[in-house]
Amino acid sequence: MKPIIAVTMGDPAGIGPEIIVKSFSKGALYDTCKPLVVGDASTIQDSIDRLGIDLKVNVIDKVEDAVFNIESIDVFDLDNVDLDQLELGKVSAMAGKAAFESVVKAIELALANKVDATVTAPINKESINLAGHHYSGHTEIYADYTDTKKFAMLLVEKDLRVIHVTTHVALRQACDMIKKDRVIDVISLLHDACVQFGIEKPKIGVAGLNPHAGDGGLFGTEDDLEISPAVREAIALGFNVEGPVPPDTMFAKAVQGYYDGCVAMYHDQGHIPFKMIGFKWDNENKIMESVKGVNITLGLPIIRTSVDHGTAFEIAGQGIASEDALDLAIDYAIPMAKNRILKSRDN
Incomplete structure (x- = not known):
């Protein structure tokens, strides 16, 4: 049972296309899933040429035409990038529009059960907003286009699994959003995810908001008024x-x-803390040698995993970007997709 995994192209001016080509060029990928790219075929071909990898692009406009062959990369072509106008490493409305459209199309394919899971390459928030799509990140796009109200971002690297009560908002606003009901919802989402990962009775730690978790109200009241009651209720729920x-x-x-x-x-x-263990900086060469860790959006009706790094405009097109995080994101999507397929069959 090999699930179909749709990987979005990401921002074409960033490292997304490069890490996709590197990841897809590994034969082991096709042993475990049926991967395809959602984005611009000419951009993927350009990355293949830049890397000098012996691969072809199989251009498709419906999933059924994918061949899932190691000798080629299936690209659900949106034909939305003009390579003559594209500047690698630069913010642009064209790149933002292309990245946004690839995400939306992947969501549509997953909702229509044409693909079993989606994996996202990095986008640039400034470029997307320049294109007129006012979202603060992938998580919010997915929530909006799937009409999901209760969702959260989960980061995974080795034994560290971190879920967030708030994400892409100003810190002042985040403090106002720490409410009992939201904390309980996030605890529940994390528990269910851990069970899905095979942890039968997960032990969950809930961080305080203020220094020393408020220290009895000396450094703020949110811990006592919102977080502590949420933890007590979560314990009562089992x-x-x-x-x-x-x-x-x-x-x-x-x-x-x-x-x-x-x-x-x-x-x-x-x-x-997540990036402290997942990211490895090469100080001699002034580059990020390795970036590991997976971003998973919980609460959605579809599966979405992602790299948890940015577009790395400063190294786009140089052939030195690490595909480690993308490999891990796909690795996490596969068992989640299989689990969902089995559940649908049981129902």
Whole structure:
């Protein structure tokens, strides 16, 4: 049972097309799934040429025409990039429009059950907004186009699994969004995801918002008024959860396996420890040698996993981008897709 995995092209001016070509050129990928690209065929061909890889592009306009052959890359062609106008490493409305359209098409294919899961390459938020699509990221696009109200971002690298109560909002706004019901919803989403990953009774740590988790109200009241009641209710519902835990100790324990999953209150609280273990910086050559870790949107009616790095405009077109994170994102999408296929058959 090989699920069909749709990989969005990402911003054509960034490293998305390059890491896709590198990932698809590995024979092992086709042993476990049926991958195809949703985006602009000429952009993928350009990346193949730049990398000097012996691959062809199989241009399709419906999934049924994909051949899923290691000698070619199936591209669901949206024909939305003019290579003569494209500037690698530059923000542009054209690139933003192309990236946005590839995401929307992948969502449409998944909702129509034409593909079993979607994996997203990095987009540039400024380019997408220049194109007139006012979203703060993939998560919000997916939620909007699937009409999903309760969703959250989960980051996974090795034994660290971090879900976020808030994500792409100003820090001042994030503090106002920390509410009991939202924290409970996120705990539930994380628990269900861990079970899907094979953890029967996951232990979950919930981070505090303020220093020392508020220290009894000395450093803010959100921990006592919103987070603590949420944890107590989650325990009453049967979840194995602790909190609010000061994040400076919670994540240190989590990376050693004490927690199966962690709830972060805002974007950087969860992203910083995650990237500390997943990203490897080469200081001598001033490049990111490796970027690992997977971003999974929970709560959707379809599957979406992603790399958790940006478009890396500074190295676009140089052939040095790492495909590690994309490989991992696809690896996570495959068992999730298989699990969903089996459940649909049972129903």
